[in-house]
Amino acid sequence: MTTVPVIDVRNISKHFGSVIALNEVSMAVLAGEVHCLLGDNGAGKSTLIKTLSGVHPPSAGEIVIEGKPVVFRGPRDALDHGIATVYQDLAMIPLMSVTRNFFMGREMAVIKGKGLTERFDIHRANEVAREEMAKIGIDVRDPNQAVGTLSGGERQCVAIARAVYFGAKVLILDEPTSALGVKQASVVLRYVAQARARRLGVIFITHNVHHAWAVGDKFTVLNRGRTLGTFAKGTIAREELLNMMAGGRELEELGAELEEFARVDAAKGEESPLEAGAAAERAMAETLRQEVAEDHKAAGQEQNRPH
């Protein structure tokens, strides 16, 4: 394994006016490693990835790719340096076909001819899209179908497949599982593991410790614009990570979540709090329904009572 990190972030700071969004953040990602970036809302996760993907220039610090310092002029420049970012809800355009989404911004890969005869080779593009999706176990019968017809997890997978196909060295995933159900999240997580097997450096942003724990090799915790440190798997417990993310504040919430863990662990599965939450909601809805029915009955009796 090479010891030069595929991406090395050194003391990056980012200020927006008087707001210090990032304060001397450092992290290094090796090829074939899933590096989880954890943090609560407002910790600076989004700002960090936007800086890494060329959307914002950093106020201070440097980004080093395979040993060479780089300055990005924009998202396209970052892409050309092999840094592909998959955004949570901005990954795909629902009304466009799978193929067109797949090649969006990278149409040159399937351009035939030159000058006036230059054209988008739709047949080859369809073939490539279908093949690449098949590799990750999604059978797209008709690559011309709109991405909107795919499920949320599948859309994330198209975006990841696209990044891998176009030779990304670093894959930045912005909360790829947070909007997904349990089964879909596991599809995405499996593909994250596949990307690692292909020797990509993966930066996996999440606030779900379960998902991070399932695929992560290293964990960097951000809190209020600073890193609280980077930890290799096995040197830290899941509860400790969660504790750090919350930053010792809002202890009540934390306590409730830890209880959840204990319960889930006791049940031996990796059942997500999402499902537990849904079950609780269902139970509550049922209780409510019964109460309403009883009220109705009572009201009915009231009316039928002779004056």
Add this chain to the structure above:
Amino acid sequence: MTAASAHPDERLKETPLMRRLMIRPELGAVAGAILVLLFFAIVAGGSGMFSMLGVVTFLEVSAQLGIIAIAAAMLMIAGEFDLSVGSMIGFAGIVIAIPAAEWGWPLWLCIVIAFGVAVLVGYINGMVVIRTGLPSFIVTLASLFILRGITIGVTREMTGRTQIPGLRALVAQDWLAPIFAGRIGTGLFQWMASAGWITARSDGTPQVPGIPMSILWWLVLTVIATYVLLRTRIGNWIFASGGDAAAARNVGVPVRQVKIGLFITTALAATLFATIQSLVAGSADVLRGDQKEFEAIIASVIGGCLLTGGYGSAIGASFGALIFGTVEQGIFYTGVNTDWFKVFLGGMLLIAVMFNTYVRRKATGGR
């Protein structure tokens, strides 16, 4: 999330043929055009609407609208509107007519200048929309009034009139004018007239001396626009810019350039419309092109463009324009009072939008 998502392949295989046809954006417009033509063939079949002269007339009306509708559709797919198209038509008309008819500049030079000015106007529209981040609806609504005001003000200031005649004589001598105001197949039509196959006037010249150039422009532009949208890199960028500008920018699509380019395209299309109309009519009028921006948008929407962008077709817009032209002329032939045309127009627009919304829901998986 849906329960079926665990078995995506099973679900994907079951796309019915009907639905696949339905999600073609131009389907509604093609079906509508066939319906409208059939309707008038039955109602006004014997009235001369489908004579050579009648057909060429309604095609010419459709063609002129089609030229601006195609550009409007491309811009709409990229997620923007250009309401200044109608004013641009009037403006381009006087940019050609004042130097040509009043100052004696060569007509071809005036036409070239008008197209140059269109690039500038389109660029300004685009830049203001991009820089301010305001909705293009508002920005171009402002340019609608500004351009019309400049047109009327400048023309009155310089000539004291609102109409500038005297282009007809210039058209006959100009080398560039025939590609806008000429007709093709004049020899063939003359021959057909002398053979008695088509209606001739008493002096032996055919009633229809040839196919107007506007129809050729319309067809060629439809083909080019469709090719650009479906088979080029820029086409993919246009759909992406309208579908989700932020997502497109994140993967490196030059959204700003695409949008500015399309604002320039609509201004150029308006100028082409103005050039054809002024040269064919032999005059320019400050009020030319009034409300054409709405007609172009209506044709685009009938043609399947979504007002929210990201979806639509140039073929659809062309058929939208055909429906428009057919009905506008057809109502005249049926003897129904033409006042009712606008009622039809509004109804047509409403039906088209409802149909498109339904189609989009189908296209994105019933959400």
